[in-house]
Amino acid sequence: xxxxxxxxxxxxxxxxxxxxxxxxxxxxxxxxxxxxxxxxxxxxxxxxxxxxxxxxxxxxxxxxxxxxxxxxxxxxxxxxxxxxxxxxxxxxxxxxxxxxxxxxxxxxxxxxxxxxxxxxxxxxxxxxxxxxxxxxxxxxxxxxxxxxxxxxxxxxxxxxxxxxxxxxxxxxxxxxxxxxxxxxxxxxxxxxxxxxxxxxxxxxxxxxxxxxxxxxxxxxxxxxxxxxxxxxxxxxxxxxxxxxxxxxxxxxxxxxxxxxxxxxxxxxxxxxxxxxxxxxxxxxxxxxxxxxxxxxxxxxxxxxxxxxxxxxxxxxxxxxxxxxxxxxxxxxxxxxxxxxxxxxxxxxxxxxxxx
Amino acid sequence: xxxxxxxxxxxxxxxxxxxxxxxxxxxxxxxxxxxxxxxxxxxxxxxxxxxxxxxxxxxxxxxxxxxxxxxxxxxxxxxxxxxxxxxxxxxxxxxxxxxxxxxxxxxxxxxxxxxxxxxxxxxxxxxxxxxxxxxxxxxxxxxxxxxxxxxxxxxxxxxxxxxxxxxxxxxxxxxxxxxxxxxxxxxxxxxxxxxxxxxxxxxxxxxxxxxxxxxxxxxxxxxxxxxxxxxxxxxxxxxxxxxxxxxxxxxxxx
Numbered sequence: 181x182x183x184x185x186x187x188x189x190x191x192x193x194x195x196x197x198x199x200x201x202x203x204x205x206x207x208x209x210x211x212x213x214x215x216x217x218x219x220x221x222x223x224x225x226x227x228x229x230x231x232x233x234x235x236x237x238x239x240x241x242x243x244x245x246x247x248x249x250x251x252x253x254x255x256x257x258x259x260x261x262x263x264x265x266x267x268x269x270x271x272x273x274x275x276x277x278x279x280x281x282x283x284x285x286x287x288x289x290x291x292x293x294x295x296x297x298x299x300x301x302x303x304x305x306x307x308x309x310x311x312x313x314x315x316x317x318x319x320x321x322x323x324x325x326x327x328x329x330x331x332x333x334x335x336x337x338x339x340x341x342x343x344x345x346x347x348x349x350x351x352x353x354x355x356x357x358x359x360x361x362x363x364x365x366x367x368x369x370x371x372x373x374x375x376x377x378x379x380x381x382x383x384x385x386x387x388x389x390x391x392x393x394x395x396x397x398x399x400x401x402x403x404x405x406x407x408x409x410x411x412x413x414x415x416x417x418x419x420x421x422x423x424x425x426x427x428x429x430x431x432x433x434x435x436x437x438x439x440x441x442x443x444x445x446x447x448x449x450x451x452x453x454x455x456x457x458x459x460x461x462x463x464x465x466x467x468x469x470x471x472x473x474x475x476x477x478x479x480x481x482x483x484x485x486x487x488x489x490x491x492x493x494x495x496x497x498x499x500x501x502x503x504x505x506x507x508x509x510x511x512x513x514x515x516x517x518x519x520x521x522x523x524x525x526x527x528x529x530x531x532x533x534x535x
Numbered sequence: 536x537x538x539x540x541x542x543x544x545x546x547x548x549x550x551x552x553x554x555x556x557x558x559x560x561x562x563x564x565x566x567x568x569x570x571x572x573x574x575x576x577x578x579x580x581x582x583x584x585x586x587x588x589x590x591x592x593x594x595x596x597x598x599x600x601x602x603x604x605x606x607x608x609x610x611x612x613x614x615x616x617x618x619x620x621x622x623x624x625x626x627x628x629x630x631x632x633x634x635x636x637x638x639x640x641x642x643x644x645x646x647x648x649x650x651x652x653x654x655x656x657x658x659x660x661x662x663x664x665x666x667x668x669x670x671x672x673x674x675x676x677x678x679x680x681x682x683x684x685x686x687x688x689x690x691x692x693x694x695x696x697x698x699x700x701x702x703x704x705x706x707x708x709x710x711x712x713x714x715x716x717x718x719x720x721x722x723x724x725x726x727x728x729x730x731x732x733x734x735x736x737x738x739x740x741x742x743x744x745x746x747x748x749x750x751x752x753x754x755x756x757x758x759x760x761x762x763x764x765x766x767x768x769x770x771x772x773x774x775x776x777x778x779x780x781x782x783x784x785x786x787x788x789x
Contacts, residue, residue, distance in 0.1 A: 204617050230616050234609070235642035242606040242639070246613025249600045250580065254617065272603050378598035378614070380621050382577025391592045393583075393601035 184361045189324040190215035190257075190354040193283055193347075194223060196331035197255050199362050202281070203229030204254040206243040208236055208262060211295045212351040213285035216257040237262040241269020248278040249392035251377030253335055255281035260289050260301050263309070263346075270344055271310025274409065275394030277376070279338035281331070282316075282346040285354035288520055296520020297350040297441050302497035305348050306469040313406050315413045317345045317420065318468040320440045324358035326466075332363060337420060339371045341412045348468065350493065352441045352522065413470070422466035423475050426450060431484040432461035434532050435510075437476055437502045438491040439465045441522060446491055449528035460532055461485070468498070476505040487535045489513040491528060543567035545576050547596050556749035556756025558713045559587060562655060563594050565713075565723045566624075569730055570597070579622045580614055582607040586628035587661040605636025608643035611650045622733060623650040629670040630660045633693050640699070647704035647738030651729045654695060657746040658767060665751030669693045672766055677751070692770065696743045700776035706737040708777040712745035714763045718773070725775075737779055745771055 187195070194216045197205070205224055207217045217233065224231035230247075234240045240256050247254040258266060263284045273280055286301045288294035305318045317337055321327035327349055334345040374384040378392050396402035426443075427450050438446045443464040450460045463479050465472050480488045488510050490499035499514040506512050515531045517523050523531075542548075545567035553559045570576050579597040583589060585604035592599030602610040607625035615623045632640050632654050640652065659677055660666040666679040670692045674683040684692075696710040707729050711722035722744055729740035745767050747759040754762060 206613065206616075232612070232616060234612075235638055239606070239609040239612075239639055239642065242602060242609035243613035243616070245602070245606075246582070246600060246610035246615075247617040248613075249610070250614045250618045250621065252617035254613070268603060269606070276601075378580045378600050379618065380578040380580065381597060389592075389596055389598050391599050391601070393592065393599075395589060395601055 182362050184359045186357055187324060187360050188215055188355065188357050189327055189349065190285065191219040192324050192328045192360045193257065193331055194219040196328035196362060197281070198223060198227055198229065200332040200335045202253040202255050202335055203227060204247050204252050205230065205256065206232045206234050206240045206247070206254070207256050208234050208240050208258065210259045210262045212287060212354050213257050213259050213283070215354070216283070237265035238268065241266040241273070244280045245269055245273050245276070245278060248273065248280040249276065249378050251373045251379040255283070257283040257285065259285045259287045260298070261292065263301065263304065267304070267309035270316065271312050271314060272394050273344050274314035274316070275312060275405070276392050277342040277409070278344070278392065279342050280344045281334045281338055282344060284346055284348050286348060286350045288518060294520050295351060297352040297493060297522055298518065298520065299350060299440060299442060299493035300497070300518065301348065302468065302492065302494060305346055306471070306501070314409060315469050317341065317343060317416055317470070318348055319345065319422070319466060320348045320468050321353055322440055322444050322464065324353065324356060325360045327353055328360050328362060341416065342376075343412055348440065350441050351520070417470040417473075420467065421470045421472050423472035424464040424466060425475070425479070426462040426464060427454065427459065428461045428479060430459040430461070432459040432482070433484055433486045434460045434535055435479050435485050435488045436460060436462040436491055436532065437465070437488065437498065438462060439468065439498070442491055442493050445523060445525055446528055448525040449532065452525055453529055453532070458533065471501050471505070473505045476502060477507065477509070480506045480510045485510060487511050487513060489515060489532065489535060491531070492516045493522065494518060543571045545570040545596055547594050549593050551594055552590060553587065554750040556747060556759060557587070558657070558746040559655065561713045561719060562653065562744055562746070563591070565719070565726055566653065567595060569723065569727045572727070573730060573734065575622045575734070578620060582611045582614070582623065582625040584625070584627040584631040585662070586631045588626050588628060588655065589662065591626055605631050605634070606639055607631065608636065608639040608648070608652065612643055612646075612648050615648060615650045619649065622730070624730070625650065625652045627652060627654055628661065629654070629656045629658065629668045633669040633695050641702075644699050644705045644739045644741065645702045647706070649733060649736060649738060651733050651740045651742070653726065654741065654743040655746050656695070656743055656771065657748040658692070659748050659751045661748050661751055672770060694771065696741070696776050699741055705739040705741060705777060706779045707732050707740035709741070709775045710743040710745065710771060710773050712763070712768060712773055714745060714747055714760050732779060745773070
């Protein structure tokens with residue numbers, strides 16, 4: 181690990197991408213993530229990388245498509261309304277099996293909503309957003325350090341699956357300053373993408389053209405392509421689920437499932453309750469897709485556990501996945517707030533104890 | 536006697552899906568010939584549109600990316616920015632470039648992206664079955680303008696070459712036609728110029744090609760050539776709207 185520095189989340193995300201060997205960035209300004217673009221507008225030239233402010237988020241998504249299709253490591257950052265505009269492109273990128281990293285510093289919605297912390301894009305990130313049968317690999321950090329770590333992990337994962345990876349932060353993760361350490365020498369080597377990238381036939385000594393596309397007019401071919409995608413999502417579920425168990429050793433009666441900024445508040449609430457002699461466990465999904473299905477089921481199935489609650493900065497989105505995983509074994513509740521008011525630990529304590 | 540005429544190496548053996556009398560095949564051939572002549576096939580990446588040329592990648596023998604509808608200039612920007620050593624062109628129709636992709640083409644041109652756009656203008660949506668395009672002529676009957684294009688209602692046809700020539704940055708903007716051999720010879724020269732300018736690392740180059748669509752115009756190929764010459768060419772004037780030489784100061788010429 182390198183030296184610990186104090187950095188804003190958005191800047192740390194930009195720096196982490198460079199340390200992960202991604203020297204290509206296309207973006208469009210939107211609050212609350214514009215600092216990533218501002219930071220990279222001077223950092224990318226320093227490291228000989230590409231920085232381009234595009235005309236729209238729609239265009240950004242296709243610049244990412246083109247760059248990734250040409251075999252380059254590439255990423256962008258945006259916030260909720262911008263990700264909606266990019267979602268058409270995300271569908272194409274997933275369909276054409278291109279590796280790329282997207283960051284959504286989520287703000288409140290629907291519509292223009294607000295600019296404060298929110299987790300209202302859970303459905304969009306985990307269930308689609310664009311059209312067609314596809315998934316993104318979704319990671320959700322709870323701190324600036326974890327955002328930086330996930331950025332560095334995101335590129336190899338995108339390349340492993342040839343699938344877009346999205347990091348779901350929120351206004352707090354993006355705007356907050358925290359100490360962060362960057363891993364040294366984690367710059368990953370470019371993968372050999374000669375079998376699919378449009379990197380020029382002469383550069384890969386081939387007489388066979390590579391075609392980057394998502395059009396399959398033959399029904400059998402499209403079915404085949406989507407089976408390949410499905411197999412990747414199944415493999416993600418086997419190999420790349422990440423979650424943090426918190427206070428899971430005791431005889432907890434209540435189980436919280438929470439992620440990102442909200443889970444930090446829940447940790448404080450759990451610690452405070454523990455002092456009072458009340459045990460509450462938590463599963464914090466770090467990947468939202470693939471979702472820690474087995475972990476949530478097993479945690480809910482523990483004999484001491486009487487109730488499960490999904491606590492999120494939305495009107496109840498992840499709770500549907502929690503219900504799905506708990507399979508009716510325990511009552512599943514929801515608590516959340518929208519608009520940018522992050523609940524206090526005291527509020528979480530009240531909600532959990534009143535279950 | 537040696538061989539004087541043959542299929543370009545950059546053109547594949549596949550039969551195209553284009554209709555009889557369609558000029559896409561002519562344009563494909565011109566592009567392939569020039570790519571051979573410039574010896575750039577090994578570093579060439581084409582970007583296909585959504586429209587009749589959506590399957591263009593099947594007819595060439597070099598790398599290709601297929602873009603979403605209208606987004607080819609953004610895709611080409613992504614490719615060229617990360618790999619300036621590649622030769623990149625987009626191939627787009629009038630619905631793709633002048634309607635849904637207007638934002639992408641204007642901004643790519645204005646940034647002076649160092650790729651070339653081939654713009655096939657046949658005044659109609661071909662792939663979806665003959666709907667009105669932004670380039671459909673006043674009074675022209677289409678499946679969505681059954682009484683003829685009403686300019687009081689939907690405005691006049693867009694002149695893309697003139698529109699892009701109003702920008703300061705692009706290096707080369709021209710409009711040519713591929714409806715008769717005499718035009719085709721000139722069109723080839725224009726495409727070759729545009730490609731050469733890209734190889735010289737000059738800013739954005741653009742070749743609009745007036746084309747025919749007998750199927751959706753409900754004409755025979757011969758009738759469609761006559762209609763294109765009489766009607767389209769009187770509105771869409773051929774010529775070079777901007778050349779590197781015409782750029783003042785030369786700041787963005789190269």
